[in-house]
Amino acid sequence: MAKRRRDTIAQHYVYDPDTFEVLTQPGQTIPPAKVKRLQMLGLYEVAIGKPPVKLPIPSGFQPxxxxxxxxxxxxxxxxxxxxxxxxxxxxxxxxxxxxxxxxxxxxxxxxxxxxxxxxxxxxxxxxxxxxxxxxxxxxxxxxxxxxxxxxxxxxxxxxxxAGFRLQFDPPEGVRTDGDQFFS
Known part of the structure; x- marks a missing residue:
């Protein structure tokens, strides 16, 4: 019986952040093409069960x-x-x-x-x-x-x-100069 490498077996559900497509499910073997896609998205470690590195939010950060x-x-x-x-x-x-x-x-x-x-x-x-x-x-x-x-x-x-539209840039046609909005 061929041994499967532990790092190619998914431990968690992982979703594509853009399309919300399910990329992996627990216990599923991850094919090499999907491994590359997960690595590009930065989700490979999450899929195989390694805890993600949480970057600290810099003090004074105001989203x-x-x-x-x-x-x-x-x-x-x-x-x-x-x-x-x-x-x-x-x-x-x-x-x-x-x-x-x-x-x-x-x-x-x-x-x-x-x-x-x-x-x-x-x-x-x-x-x-x-x-x-x-x-x-x-x-x-x-x-x-x-x-x-x-x-x-x-x-x-x-x-x-929940139905919220997340928008990080000003809508088209909105001037952000002057004191109408933040500088």
Missing amino acids: QAWGKKRKAIACVRLNRTKGRFLINGEPLENYFPTDKRRGIVLEPFRKLGLNPKDFTVEAYVTGAKREEGKKQPRAIAHALAGALSLLDDTWKLPLIR
Whole structure:
């Protein structure tokens, strides 16, 4: 009986980060072509059961992401220090006085089981009127989900599955100069 090398037998499920295709399943022999693909994606060690190396987040790192819902465009900057939640310079409670709109904004935190009070959030949003509809809160929620996914890679997939669109560059046609958004 031919011995199989231990390092070619998958120990974990591994998904392609772009297409969400299942690349390996536990107990499955990994063919050489798939080994090369996993190595290119940086997932080979995960597939064979070696713990991935977690790079520390540099101090002062403030992930920034964008969100869009129809005409509302939001930019969120996140910091992992206990602080406050500001939207266009106003506290969240003042900017969105209703629980429903605040709930929409805080939905990414709920999906991940995080406490929003453990973060400092600065958000700027333009377009659409804040008094009408859910466009501004949804745009902020999409941007917040993107910023959270930059803090921890394991949060990316649950946020995408929850329906958040992660966008890290400004939407087409948005000028980022001046004081409209962050410098």
